[in-house]
Amino acid sequence: MLETPIWITNFKNYESAIGHSALELARIHERVARETGVSIGIAVSAMDIFRIAKEVSIPVFAQHVDPIDYGKCTGYILPQGVKKAGAIGTLLNHSERRLPWEDLENAVCCAQKATLKRIVCAENPEEVEKFVDLDPDFLAFEPPELIGSTKASVASSKPESIKKSVLLAGKIPLLVGAGINSVEDVEVSLRLGAKGFLVATAITKAVDPEQALRLFVKAMKKR
Ligand code: G3P
Helix, strand or coil, rough: CCCCCCCEHHHHHHHHHHHHHHHHHHHHHHHHHHHHHEEEEEEEHHHHHHHHHHHHHCCCECCCCCCCCCCCCCCCCCCCHHHHCCEEEEECCCCCCCCHHHHHHHHHHHHCCCCCCCEEECCCCHHHHHHHCCCEEEEECCCCCCCCCCCCCCHHHHHHHHHHHHHHHCCCEEECCCCCCCCHHHHHHHHHHCEEEEECCHHCCCHHHHHHHHHHHHHHHHC
């Protein structure tokens, strides 16, 4: 069971978070998790899962898996392969890697079969409601127009949607993401019932990622 509130940094394919840099960044996350006791995970490129999962003890997630099983599937990301590489879970349907409904249903099943934790991403409260039926371990609410923003966030621009999504998610813990870049964003989201965060820019593009992470995590701890 992953403890909440949880902070998950999505490394995406940022240059600062690929290959050797990804490992360095992963070690920073591990150190901050160890020293603060806050639940911290990372979602890394499929190419980096094996190396990173071998080196750090925090939860490592894939950013995507395909709805496939062992066999003739050249070039696809196999859920069992991700598991064997050391990931404990996967994001699914991230707004940068959307899946048609049927594929999403299948991907959730395949990930479950591979005993991966499932974080299903939704772009709006309506999708949050729809995706509850998939029974994921987490839902992540991320309005796409705010992803990558350093000026506005889901918490500053759409607090009412966070509240609504928390209600619609019911017993499934809701993560929030998109433009999260301040202590206020963290505080507001938690106050509205979010159980964690899915963040990229504020860490991967920070001048000092460790300092940034410590600041956010401190705000999580205060609660
Ligand atoms: O999955 C995290 C995400 O899409 C949010 O990205 O850059 O707005 O923190 P960012």
